[in-house]
Amino acid sequence: MGELAAFMILSLVTLIPAVVVVTSSNIVRAALSLVPTFLGVTGLYVMLQAEFVAGIQVLIYAGAITVLILFVIMLTEGGTGVRTRQLNDQVPLGAMAAVWLAFVLIVIFTRTGWPTAAGVLPAYNVVAVGNAFLSDYVLIFEVTSVVLLVSLVGAIVIARRED
């Protein structure tokens, strides 16, 4: 009962701003509405006991992705009061595709047995992720830092050249 209530609340937190994202004519408002959507999805991850994915969702999506989108808006030539038309004459076509997709998903959802595998999940799966990073996959872990370094240096080189 409590789980259903939590799911309902989190779904509303996810869906209501998501509608604003695709309907608002103010592009900054649309971009900012992504944040509660991402946070709602974070709550759904928590309900699935996927804490690490939930942490990534907050840091990367609600943090980094939103900041990047806002910066892209800042850097684009615009002007106050720019109205973005989110709807065009392909609305009926898109609505039909969406209804069809929802229909297929509901059919799959009701027809599948959803068998659950035997065995128990660890209480906190971050421990498993951390152990894997620091023992079996340590080389990949260290190479990741080099990848991050390359992206940082590359971005600076490209952006400096523009000046």
Place this chain on the structure above:
Amino acid sequence: MPKVLLDWFYVAVFAVVGTLMAVLPLVVVWLLAPRADLPQKTITYESGVIPFGQAWAQFNVRYYLFALVFVVFDVEVIYLYPWAVVFRQLGTFAFAEMLLFLLVLLVGLAYAWRKGALEWV
């Protein structure tokens, strides 16, 4: 209720209380405070200076570097998170691994600093 979900129940309580602490003062002010609608009150607050130009202007591309530096170190935090959970059990080796990881990124930070990417002009 399993212990893990109980932990998250505290998080939910914290979220609700936090939201109320933000919303309640606004409601109380809306109910109690006297209001005067002056046109000056709709002006954007800019540290006491009367704002000029439009707020929604095109920014120089060099500001994008702040976003990129932020994203890189944001991703770094993702890796710090599982490390922080397990490094007590794994001991010195795990500590050295993370030190190496941070050292590589420190090179990036030094480069960004040296190139003036952190300067707000």
